[in-house]
Every structure is written in structure tokens, then in C-alpha cells.
Amino acid sequence: MSTTAKAPATVRMRTWSGDNVLKIYAFIAFVYLLLPVAYTFVFSFNDAGRTNLVWRGFTLDNWRNPCGAPQVCESVVNSVVLAAGVTVVATILGAMIAFALVRHQFRGRSTTNLTIFLPMATPEVVLGSSLLALFLNVFVPLGFWTVFIAHVMFCISFVVVTVKARVASLDARLEQAAMDLYASEREAFRRITLPLVMPGIAAAALLAFSLSFDDFIITNFNSGQFTTFPKFVYVASTRGIPAQANVIASAMFFIALALVLISQIRSMRRKEV
Amino acid sequence: MSIAAAIADTLEEQPHHNKPQKAGKLTPYWLMLPGLLWLAIFFVVPLVTLFGTSLMTPVPGGEVGEFEQTFHFANYWNTLTDSTYYVPLFRSFLYAGAATLLALAIGYPLAYAIAFKGGKYRNLLLVLVIAPFFVSFILRTVAWRQILADEGPVVAILRWAGLVSETGGVYPSAFAVIMGLTYNFLPFMTLPIYASLERVDHRLIEAAGDLYAKPITGFRKVTFPLSLPGVVAGTLLTFIPAAGDYVNAALLGRPSNTMIGNRIEYTFLSVNDYPTAAVLSFILMASILVLVLFYVRRLGTEDLV
Numbered sequence: 001m002s003t004t005a006k007a008p009a010t011v012r013m014r015t016w017s018g019d020n021v022l023k024i025y026a027f028i029a030f031v032y033l034l035l036p037v038a039y040t041f042v043f044s045f046n047d048a049g050r051t052n053l054v055w056r057g058f059t060l061d062n063w064r065n066p067c068g069a070p071q072v073c074e075s076v077v078n079s080v081v082l083a084a085g086v087t088v089v090a091t092i093l094g095a096m097i098a099f100a101l102v103r104h105q106f107r108g109r110s111t112t113n114l115t116i117f118l119p120m121a122t123p124e125v126v127l128g129s130s131l132l133a134l135f136l137n138v139f140v141p142l143g144f145w146t147v148f149i150a151h152v153m154f155c156i157s158f159v160v161v162t163v164k165a166r167v168a169s170l171d172a173r174l175e176q177a178a179m180d181l182y183a184s185e186r187e188a189f190r191r192i193t194l195p196l197v198m199p200g201i202a203a204a205a206l207l208a209f210s211l212s213f214d215d216f217i218i219t220n221f222n223s224g225q226f227t228t229f230p231k232f233v234y235v236a237s238t239r240g241i242p243a244q245a246n247v248i249a250s251a252m253f254f255i256a257l258a259l260v261l262i263s264q265i266r267s268m269r270r271k272e273v
Numbered sequence: 274m275s276i277a278a279a280i281a282d283t284l285e286e287q288p289h290h291n292k293p294q295k296a297g298k299l300t301p302y303w304l305m306l307p308g309l310l311w312l313a314i315f316f317v318v319p320l321v322t323l324f325g326t327s328l329m330t331p332v333p334g335g336e337v338g339e340f341e342q343t344f345h346f347a348n349y350w351n352t353l354t355d356s357t358y359y360v361p362l363f364r365s366f367l368y369a370g371a372a373t374l375l376a377l378a379i380g381y382p383l384a385y386a387i388a389f390k391g392g393k394y395r396n397l398l399l400v401l402v403i404a405p406f407f408v409s410f411i412l413r414t415v416a417w418r419q420i421l422a423d424e425g426p427v428v429a430i431l432r433w434a435g436l437v438s439e440t441g442g443v444y445p446s447a448f449a450v451i452m453g454l455t456y457n458f459l460p461f462m463t464l465p466i467y468a469s470l471e472r473v474d475h476r477l478i479e480a481a482g483d484l485y486a487k488p489i490t491g492f493r494k495v496t497f498p499l500s501l502p503g504v505v506a507g508t509l510l511t512f513i514p515a516a517g518d519y520v521n522a523a524l525l526g527r528p529s530n531t532m533i534g535n536r537i538e539y540t541f542l543s544v545n546d547y548p549t550a551a552v553l554s555f556i557l558m559a560s561i562l563v564l565v566l567f568y569v570r571r572l573g574t575e576d577l578v
Binding site for chain 2 (some may be wrong): 264
């Protein structure tokens with residue numbers, strides 16, 4: 001930027017317009033990203049009746065009674081319970097693998113890396129249909145647990161890469177310093193390593209939760225009669241989605257946004273101090 | 274942000290300064306055992322089962338959905354030469370490719386603007402990029418149906434601009450499907466590119482300027498090559514799920530816009546023709562792997578696998 005100060009007017013002109021074209025472009029991209037979110041929010045106030053496709057007038061009824069339409073709240077509860085369980089199991093299993101990969105030298109590392117990478121490079125239809133093929137072959141009844149198994153499976157890899165990035169950026173000398181100060185290996189891990197890796201683990205847990213909560217394709221293959229929120233919305237989309245679904249989605253959006261913003265502001269404050 | 278970094282890191286081995294610990298030799302194996310076991314039983318075994326299923330044939334005189342193992346490799350040939358299957362397969366790659374290019378065209382400048390012009394609002398802008406994830410992706414796709422509908426704002430603008438005739442529309446169509454795919458996977462493109470742009474040392478760009486490189490040359494020779502890992506990660510994270518997706522085609526397309534994902538879902542869950550669905554899944558996975566390997570080789574990031 002400092003170089004533009006003495007540059008001839010034409011060059012300054014060019015950078016100025018370049019900058020602004022970029023900013024306008026980014027603004028349009030944000031409109032594109034957020035337009036459907038805005039639509040979902042606006043239509044949560046629609047006096048919709050059975051099909052929420054056209055605007056029929058403003059009402060707060062949907063927000064006053066979010067469980068008003070059949071199955072909406074039931075499917076949301078299912079999704080939350082499922083995602084919470086999946087998050088706990090996938091985060092623990094994934095974090096353990098991440099520690100092993102970064103902190104230990106062992107044979108079979110590249111095979112492990114490949115096993116972690118492949119589920120992320122496999123389309124969801126293939127993951128879903130292959131698990132269904134297995135469940136059909138061994139006659140496992142479809143339901144909550146088959147979905148749970150499937151979700152943990154595809155979440156593990158994402159947890160591993162998220163935690164791995166954090167562990168890898170840690171300075172191992174901190175741990176050594178602790179041990180030089182007569183901490184046992186276990187103590188050094190518990191009091192030094194774990195607190196430092198915690199933000200990475202938290203990010204991984206958040207990612208696992210949102211992946212599980214929003215998954216549709218794999219769930220659709222392995223759920224049988226069990227209904228999650230995305231599955232409910234998809235099934236309802238053929239005959240009309242109740243406005244209550246928009247209420248739930250909008251509420252989720254604002255809760256998540258608030259959580260993220262609070263943590264952002266906190267970390268900004270910490271940097272200022 | 275750590276999510277973005279993590280996505281980019283999948284594709285490059287971290288240059289970490291961690292010395293491996295001396296701890297017991299078996300420790301890493303114990304640490305990995307539960308997770309890898311889970312992946313082995315619920316990812317590897319199912320793929321093997323699926324391959325087995327793909328070679329089955331119907332039980333003679335049996336009911337719908339009853340199959341026996343006959344190692345009938347001709348299933349692959351029969352499916353590949355059937356236009357009800359190879360056309361959607363080809364269409365999937367076409368749509369996913371178009372969506373990936375569009376997402377790159379939108380996502381790269383967006384990531385660049387956030388990384389270099391975002392200033393103190395960078396984190397806030399990043400939150401806005403991932404914010405759509407918080408609303409169920411199916412609801413967002415349904416919202417596009419309303420936005421692109423004949424009474425919606427997009428058609429109104431296009432009619433005003435004369436790009437669409439007074440009675441013409443854009444939904445349902447191939448355009449709507451590609452737009453939906455682009456939309457749904459745009460954050461997956463933007464975040465890894467941002468992660469690698471954020472790491473670019475600004476002094477390198479200044480140095481290029483000091484050596485009389487025009488800004489555009491500096492970008493071409495310094496910034497862009499340094500952001501390439503993010504571009505590779507982003508295109509893969511967009512292309513792979515887009516090629517297998519069936520939600521966008523189902524919600525935004527016509528029957529003539531079906532993709533291979535729709536075929537797999539329909540064949541598996543509605544027709545109960547498990548062998549054909551299995552064959553299609555395998556062909557999809559194999560063709561994606563081949564494309565990915567070829568692509569990654571071309572760009573020279575070989576430590577991916």
C-alpha cells in the first residue's frame with residue numbers, strides 16, 4: 001500500500017478501482033451466500049398454512065408455537081440427541097488418532113493417513129449405500145443406532161485433521177520443559193498439552209456436531225423409520241414444508257452465530273490485553 | 274478458522290517441530306485402535322460388502338430384493354453400457370465440474386478480499402462465510418426454489434434485462450441445479466483458499482513490487498502459486514461431494530437433470546436393485562479417485578495420499 005503514495009495518478013486510479021471492484025465482488029458473493037438464509041428467516045413469519053412457498057401475510061404464530069406442526073420438534077430432538085452422542089464419540093476417537101499421528105513415530109503411518117483420508121474423498125452416496133449393503137447383509141435393523149454408527153464413521157476423519165493441525169502447531173518443548181521441572185509424562189500431558197490443544201478439540205467437536213446435525217444423504221440410506229430434522233424437511237418438501245421448520249432453522253442459525261461471535265469477541269479481547 | 278486451516282492441512286503434511294516422544298512403542302497403536310477399528314468395520318468392510326453385492330444376480334424365482342452371489346462381473350459391463358446410467362454419470366461430472374469452476378471463480382476473489390482487504394473485520398467476514406452452514410442445507414436449497422421461481426426476484430431481473438423471455442423461467446433446470454451445487458459447496462472452496470492466502474508472507478508480494486513486477490504479475494508469480502494448496506483442497510472439497518450429490522438435482526432440477534446420485538438412491542431404496550446400485554456406487558467412486566489422482570499429479574502435490 002505504501003508504494004502507491006508516490007505512484008502516478010493513473011496507477012493510483014487503477015489500484016483504487018481494483019480495490020473497489022474486488023470489494024463489490026465480495027459483497028455480491030456475500031449476498032449470494034446469505035440470500036437463502038434471509039429467505040428462510042423471512043418465511044418463518046409467513047402465515048403459511050400447509051405449504052410455505054408463497055407469502056401470505058405476517059404472523060408470529062409460528063414462533064410462538066414452533067412445535068405446532070406434526071413431527072417438527074420430534075425430529076429436532078432426534079437430531080440433537082444424535083449429534084450430541086456422535087460428537088462425544090467421534091471427538092474422543094478422532095483426537096486419540098490425531099495425537100498418535102503427530103506425537104509418535106510408528107510403522108503403518110501412511111496406511112493410517114490413507115484410511116483417514118479416504119472417507120473424506122468418498123461421496124456420501126457411496127458411504128451411505130455401502131453401509132446399508134452391510135446392514136442388509138447381516139440383518140441389522142435400521143434405526144437410531146445404524147445412523148449413529150454411520151455418523152461417527154464419517155465424522156472421525158474431520159476430527160482427526162482438525163485436532164492434528166492444532167497438535168502439530170504446538171511446541172513440544174513446552175512439554176519437555178514441564179518434564180524437566182519434574183512433571184511426570186502424564187502430568188505434563190494433563191496440565192500442559194491438553195489445555196493448549198483444547199481449542200482444536202473444541203473446534204473439532206463443533207464441526208462434528210454440525211456435520212452430524214445437518215447430514216441428510218447418509219442418514220437417508222441408514223435410518224429406516226428414524227427421522228432426523230434434515231430428513232423430515234426433505235420428505236416434507238414434496239408436500240409442503242411447515243413454516244415451523246423455518247423457525248427452528250432460523251433459531252439454530254442465531255444461536256450458533258451468537259456462540260461464534262461471543263467466542264470471537266472473547267479471543268479479540270484476550271489479544272488486546 | 275481452525276476448521277479452514279484443518280481442511281487445507283489434510284492435503285499437506287505439517288512441517289511440525291514436534292520431536293516424537295520416546296513413550297512405549299505400542300502407545301500409538303493403543304491410541305489409534307478404537308478409531309481405526311471403527312473405520313475398518315464401518316468404512317472398509319462395507320466397501321468390500323458393496324463390491325460383493327455388485328457381483329450378485331437375482332435369485333431365480335425369488336422375490337424383489339433377493340439376490341445370490343454368482344460373481345457376475347458382467348454387471349459392470351451391462352450397467353456401463355446402459356444409457357439410463359451412463360448419461361446421469363456423465364451429467365454428474367459435467368454439473369460438478371461446472372459448479373467447481375463457478376465456485377472457484379466466486380470463492381477465490383472472495384477469499385482474497387477477506388484475506389487482504391478484510392482488515393480487522395476478517396474474522397467476522399469468515400463467520401459470514403460459514404454462517405449458511407447453520408441453516409439446514411436442505412432448507413437453503415428449498416429457499417433457492419422460491420428465489421428462482423417464476424415470481425421470484427431472479428427471474429424478474431432476468432426478464433427485465435431481456436435474458437429470459439416474458440414467459441421463460443430458470444427453475445427447474447440444469448442451470449438451477451448447477452447454481453445450487455455451487456451455492457452449497459462454495460464455503461468448502463473459500464475456506465481452504467483463505468487458509469493458504471492468510472499464510473502468504475506479505476513481504477514476498479512487496480518484494481515482487483520492488484523488483485518492478487506489476488501487481489498482476491506479482492499475483493501471477495507469487496500470490497497465486499503460494500495459494501495453490503488451498504485451490505487444490507478447495508476444488509476437491511467442492512467437486513467430490515458435488516459429483517455424488519442428489520439433493521440439488523432432486524429439488525432444483527427436472528427429471529432430465531438427474532445425476533448419478535439420484536440413480537443410486539432410486540435404484541437402491543425404491544427399486545431394491547442392490548447389485549446395480551452397488552455397481553453404480555463403485556463406478557462413481559472409482560472415476561472420482563482416478564480424476565482426483567490425475568488432477569493432483571498434474572499439480573504436483575503428491576503427498577496427498
